[in-house]
Amino acid sequence: MYVLKAAASSIARNRLMTFVSLGVMVVSIFVFGVFLVITLNAQSLVAGLKQKVEIRAFLIDGKDPSEIAEARSKIQDLQGVQSVTYVSKEEAYSRFKADLSDKPDLLEAIETNPFPASFEVALLPDYRTEKKASAIAKQIEDLEAVEEAEYGREWVARLDEIVRILVVVDITVGVVIAFSCLFLVFNTIRLTVFARREEIEIMSLVGATDGFIRRPFLLVGLFYGLVGGGFASGLLYAVHRAIALKIPAVKFLEPSYVGGLILFAALLGYTGSVFSVRRFLAA
Amino acid sequence: MVEISDVNVTYGNKWTGLDSVTLSIEKGDFIYLVGPSGAGKSTVLRLIYLDIFPSQGTVNVLGKSTAGISRSEIPLIRRKIGVIFQDFKLLKDRNVFDNVMFALEVTRCPARIRKKKALETLTALGMVHRRNEYPYSISGGEQQRVAIARALVREPLILLADEPTGNVDDRSGGEIVELLNHINRSGTAVVMATHKLDLAENSPHRIVYMDKGKIVETRAKCTC
Numbered sequence: 030m031y032v033l034k035a036a037a038s039s040i041a042r043n044r045l046m047t048f049v050s051l052g053v054m055v056v057s058i059f060v061f062g063v064f065l066v067i068t069l070n071a072q073s074l075v076a077g078l079k080q081k082v083e084i085r086a087f088l089i090d091g092k093d094p095s096e097i098a099e100a101r102s103k104i105q106d107l108q109g110v111q112s113v114t115y116v117s118k119e120e121a122y123s124r125f126k127a128d129l130s131d132k133p134d135l136l137e138a139i140e141t142n143p144f145p146a147s148f149e150v151a152l153l154p155d156y157r158t159e160k161k162a163s164a165i166a167k168q169i170e171d172l173e174a175v176e177e178a179e180y181g182r183e184w185v186a187r188l189d190e191i192v193r194i195l196v197v198v199d200i201t202v203g204v205v206i207a208f209s210c211l212f213l214v215f216n217t218i219r220l221t222v223f224a225r226r227e228e229i230e231i232m233s234l235v236g237a238t239d240g241f242i243r244r245p246f247l248l249v250g251l252f253y254g255l256v257g258g259g260f261a262s263g264l265l266y267a268v269h270r271a272i273a274l275k276i277p278a279v280k281f282l283e284p285s286y287v288g289g290l291i292l293f294a295a296l297l298g299y300t301g302s303v304f305s306v307r308r309f310l311a312a
Numbered sequence: 313m314v315e316i317s318d319v320n321v322t323y324g325n326k327w328t329g330l331d332s333v334t335l336s337i338e339k340g341d342f343i344y345l346v347g348p349s350g351a352g353k354s355t356v357l358r359l360i361y362l363d364i365f366p367s368q369g370t371v372n373v374l375g376k377s378t379a380g381i382s383r384s385e386i387p388l389i390r391r392k393i394g395v396i397f398q399d400f401k402l403l404k405d406r407n408v409f410d411n412v413m414f415a416l417e418v419t420r421c422p423a424r425i426r427k428k429k430a431l432e433t434l435t436a437l438g439m440v441h442r443r444n445e446y447p448y449s450i451s452g453g454e455q456q457r458v459a460i461a462r463a464l465v466r467e468p469l470i471l472l473a474d475e476p477t478g479n480v481d482d483r484s485g486g487e488i489v490e491l492l493n494h495i496n497r498s499g500t501a502v503v504m505a506t507h508k509l510d511l512a513e514n515s516p517h518r519i520v521y522m523d524k525g526k527i528v529e530t531r532a533k534c535t536c
Contacts, residue, residue, distance in 0.1 A: 031417050042405075231401055234361070235462070236391035237418035239383060 035245035040252065043221050047253075050217040054210060054257025055264065058294045061206045062265040062282070065290070068195050070280055075188050082157040082188075084150040084180040086169045090118075097146070100174040104148060109156030109165055114149040118142055145176065159186040207297060214253055214301025218246055222306060239310050246306045247299060254298025258291035313337050313470060313501055314360055319369035321355055321525075329355040331525040333369075337470065337503060342496045342533075344512035345505040347522035353505035355525070357472045360503065361393050362386045374469060391419055394463025394471040394500075398478035400455040402447040408434065408458050409443040415462045433465045434458075437491065453484025460491060464500075471495060473504040477511065485511075 040047050086104065088097065097115065105113050116124075121144035129135055150169065152162060162185055166178040222229065232242050269281045282290070314337040321329035330352045337343060337360075345353040358364045359371050362378060371378040374392055376385065402411050412430040421429075434440040437457050447455055456476055463471055473492060477485030489504075489511060496502045506512060512519045516534035520527055 031420075227401070228403055231403065231414070232418050233387075234390065234395055234401070235415040235418055235466070236387040236389075238387045241418055241420075 031241075032244045032248060036248035036252065039221055039225065039245060039249050043224060046217050046220055050213060050253050051257050051260070053213050054253055054294060054298070055260045057206045057210050057213075058258050058261035058290060059264050061202060061293075062261055062290055063268075064199055064202045065282060065286065066265065066269065066280075068199050069282060069286075071195050072192065073280060075192055078188055079154070079157040079185075082152060082162060082180065082185055084148075084152070084162060084166050084169060084178050086148040086150060086166075086172075086178040087176045088146045088148070088174050089176045090145055092146075092174045096174050100172050101148060103172055104150055104169055107165055107168055109153050109161060111151040111153045114151075116147045116149060118144055118146045121145070121147065148175075150178075157185070159189050207293075210294070210297040211301045211304070214250055214298050215305045217253070218250055218302045218305040221249065222246060243306045243310065247302045250298040250300075250302025251295055252298070253301075254295035255291060257298070258294025261294065262287050262290055313339055313341075313374060315370070315372040316356070316359060317370045317372075319359065319366040319371060321352075321359070321364060322367045328525050329364075330359075330366075333525070333527055335520065335527065337501055339469070339501060340496070340499055341501045341503075342493070342515075342517040343501075343503045344515065344517055344519045345503065345522060346507065346509055346512045346519055347528075348507055350524070351507075351522040352525040353507075353522055354474050356522075357395070357474050357503065357505055360470070360472055361390060361395050391466055392469045394460075394466065394468035396456065396459045396463050396471070396473045396476050398475035400447070400452075400459045400479070402455055402458055402462075404447050407444050407446050408439060408450070411447070411458055412461045412465050415465050419466065429465050430461075433461045437461045437464075451484065452480040453487060456480055456484070456488050457491070460488070460495075464495065468500060470501045470503065473502065475506055476504065477506065477508065489515075 086100075088100070092100075101113050101115060104110060119142070122142040125144060148169075150165070152165065156162065156165065162180045166180050169175055169178040229242055266281065266287075269279065273279050273281075314335070316333055316335040319330055319333045323329055333352070333356065335343075335356065345356055347353055355364065359366065359378075360373055362373065362381070365371070365378050374389055376389055403414065406414065409430055412434060413426045416426040416429060431440060431443075434443055437460060439454065439457050439461060442450055442454060442458075447458070450458070456479070460471075460476075471492070476488050476492070480488065492502050492504060493515075504512075513531075518533045519531040521529040521531075
């Protein structure tokens with residue numbers, strides 16, 4: 030009971046510091062949340078694009094059906110291959126014609142079917158990276174019936190790079206925000222501790238244990254974290270709703286991520302308090 | 313109760329707080345530590361309430377040697393020691409009653425018992441009628457009585473008083489000394505540090521004269 034009363038009184042007596050701490054905590058966690066939302070949406074976008082990563086294997090003209098079936102079977106057996114679809118010369122040509130249906134002049138200029146038969150090779154999700162797609166394409170190209178295999182090397186590599194940058198940015202932002210929050214809470218609690226040094230001295234004189242003296246401050250740190258994290262999540266949701274009105278495809282964080290964000294803030298608040306009080310009591 | 317044997321206290325490498333001090337305090341003792349500012353009186357008290365530790369020598373408080381004492385043991389010993397100061401050290405944002413209760417609050421004494429004991433102690437010290445007042449609205453003498461009440465409410469075995477009359481007028485000072493005598497008669501050992509030589513010499517109690525961190529003379533308790 031004393032712990033709750035002392036924590037509440039500390040917050041009430043240091044209203045300005047509480048306001049400042051909560052404000053900075055809200056801003057920091059909000060910025061972190063914005064990065065999380067951006068990352069989540071970017072990853073979702075990248076994942077959608079990566080679904081389209083497939084290998085197109087063009088066959089040498091004139092191969093008989095048994096050779097084509099053999100090649101198909103060999104491709105299907107390669108590690109990382111999800112499915113193989115055969116596209117005949119005729120089908121390729123009719124697709125081309127369908128694509129250019131609004132330009133009949135161009136079609137008239139083509140007298141014979143120039144398109145080779147091909148395999149459309151879909152990859153398993155884990156294999157939709159530049160490195161792995163390249164390795165599979167190489168194996169397909171080595172087949173006797175295959176003339177060439179292509180998979181959009183450049184844009185697959187670019188997607189990989191985007192994912193890599195997002196992860197690095199997220200980790201960097203997370204670490205920077207974690208340290209700035211820790212520093213902020215550390216200093217705020219230290220000021221609160223300093224403001225109450227007389228009370229702490231008296232508590233110590235009349236036989237209060239370190240834990241008894243420390244607990245209200247830890248609770249205040251936890252309060253800064255929980256309330257700051259809660260407000261930041263609410264603000265993040267409000268901003269997301271406003272953006273979603275114009276861009277409905279923008280996703281928000283899963284509830285578990287929101288919970289994690291608040292817990293992260295609480296942990297920062299608590300840890301900041303632990304350091305500041307430990308330093309004061311040890312002095 | 314307290315054994316201080318050949319103790320040196322140094323601050324940093326330069327200033328010597330105490331130099332070869334030996335002092336024994338028994339149950340029911342009343343000891344005056346007298347001397348000018350910087351004589352080491354407060355340092356002796358700080359040794360007893362475990363605020364500082366000797367650089368050399370041994371200190372034994374209530375059966376516990378301070379050598380190798382853990383931080384967690386200190387509060388338990390302090391709960392048996394009352395301390396009052398020249399500047400009272402009352403919490404300004406709490407009234408008289410809450411200031412006294414505060415000493416029991418930190419020991420997790422149940423609220424009902426806290427209130428009962430605080431009321432009894434304030435009554436005994438003649439301050440119960442001022443229980444709702446705040447420190448800034450009562451006199452220095454009354455503030456010191458509240459500080460004494462806060463020290464006594466936990467029924468300490470030793471009461472340490474560091475210049476308790478330093479911030480009050482002579483009349484209030486006399487009343488405080490009389491109060492400390494009364495507390496001592498009920499069995500609590502009292503150690504009072506003061507620079508007022510006449511105050512000590514007009515009493516029958518043991519006097520320890522200090523100067524520059526040393527005990528320079530001791531006058532035994534007068535049995536007359």
